[in-house]
Amino acid sequence: MSTTKDISKMNRYQMQELLNKLTLKIETSEKEKEEKDKKIKNDTKCPYCQDEVECGVNWNGDSRTEKDRHGESVYGVCVPSQKNPHCLRCARATMSFHKQRGERYFKCWAKCCDVSSSHWTSYGTLPRKAHDVPCPQVYDVMDTHGIGKTDCRLCGKECGSVRNLALHIKNECEERKVKCDVCKQLIIAKNLEKHKEKCYKYCELCGPDVKITINKDGTTDHFCPKKRLSTCGFCHKGITISNFDSHRECSKINSRNLTSTHRNSHTLSQVEAVVEDALAEPTFEIAD
Numbered sequence: 698m699s700t701t702k703d704i705s706k707m708n709r710y711q712m713q714e715l716l717n718k719l720t721l722k723i724e725t726s727e728k729e730k731e732e733k734d735k736k737i738k739n740d741t742k743c744p745y746c747q748d749e750v751e752c753g754v755n756w757n758g759d760s761r762t763e764k765d766r767h768g769e770s771v772y773g774v775c776v777p778s779q780k781n782p783h784c785l786r787c788a789r790a791t792m793s794f795h796k797q798r799g800e801r802y803f804k805c806w807a808k809c810c811d812v813s814s815s816h817w818t819s820y821g822t823l824p825r826k827a828h829d830v831p832c833p834q835v836y837d838v839m840d841t842h843g844i845g846k847t848d849c850r851l852c853g854k855e856c857g858s859v860r861n862l863a864l865h866i867k868n869e870c871e872e873r874k875v876k877c878d879v880c881k882q883l884i885i886a887k888n889l890e891k892h893k894e895k896c897y898k899y900c901e902l903c904g905p906d907v908k909i910t911i912n913k914d915g916t917t918d919h920f921c922p923k924k925r926l927s928t929c930g931f932c933h934k935g936i937t938i939s940n941f942d943s944h945r946e947c948s949k950i951n952s953r954n955l956t957s958t959h960r961n962s963h964t965l966s967q968v969e970a971v972v973e974d975a976l977a978e979p980t981f982e983i984a985d
Contacts, residue, residue, distance in 0.1 A: 743783045745787040750845075752784065752846075752863040753785070753845075754778075754783065754784075754831045755782055755832075756774075756778045756820055757772070757773065758772065758773075758802075758811050758819065759810055760773065760809065775807065775810045775812075783806070788820040793814075796814040801815065830863035836860040839859045840859055844859075847861070849865055849870055851872035852871060872886070877889065877893065877896055880896050900919060900921055902923040902924060921938075922939035923937050924938070
């Protein structure tokens with residue numbers, strides 16, 4: 698490095714050369730700093746939405762590489778997702794997506810473990826209570842140091858802390874998806890009341906073509922013609938509104954020369970005769 702005495706002896710060209718070297722060194726240092734900041738920023742992005750992590754969580758699942766002494770997959774924390782957490786909202790959306798596709802398990806974004814698509818323990822720290830936030834200890838530390846996003850990405854509400862934001866995402870945000878009690882579909886919370894005005898169920902026996910209006914008390918005015926009312930005491934088949942008249946001609950009754958109707962015209966002696974006939978039928982034994 699040139700000293701002040703050396704600089705005083707330099708001519709104009711030497712001074713310019715030294716200035717160019719210093720300028721290049723400063724530019725290189727700034728460029729390295731920008732790249733480092735960019736890398737840090739990229740490392741804090743959610744692997745799913747590629748945005749700033751909102752209430753970071755990790756996956757929990759069956760490891761695809763680690764086995765116990767019985768050869769079974771080891772259940773535990775997904776280490777890559779613990780080092781680079783993803784959004785709470787992204788975790789819930791990913792699980793919902795795979796569940797709707799009928800997939801009980803799916804691979805984590807690092808493809809190192811299999812995660813359940815239907816249980817609340819699939820993400821966050823364990824053990825914890827079901828109604829609690831996913832990572833309570835982590836969120837408390839973040840709130841103490843003023844780190845992390847505290848405003849809701851969808852509705853814009855400022856929650857004041859990471860813990861409160863996590864509770865807001867789970868229980869309060871009107872943009873969250875909730876399940877309709879009637880049709881069991883996932884509906885955006887702010888649209889749920891409007892959805893219930895037109896929501897319907899269909900009769901499981903009649904099929905999707907027969908839509909049922911659900912009353913506010915949970916009842917319906919639908920009289921299903923295929924609903925089993927009783928069981929025939931002779932053929933043991935179901936009696937419904939639709940087959941009530943036709944079932945009066947029961948083959949089991951005709952085969953025993955009884956009355957051909959299921960009305961109360963059967964006398965006690967006729968019923969007893971049917972039972973006696975059934976008991977009097979010969980039994981066969983297999984010889985040794």
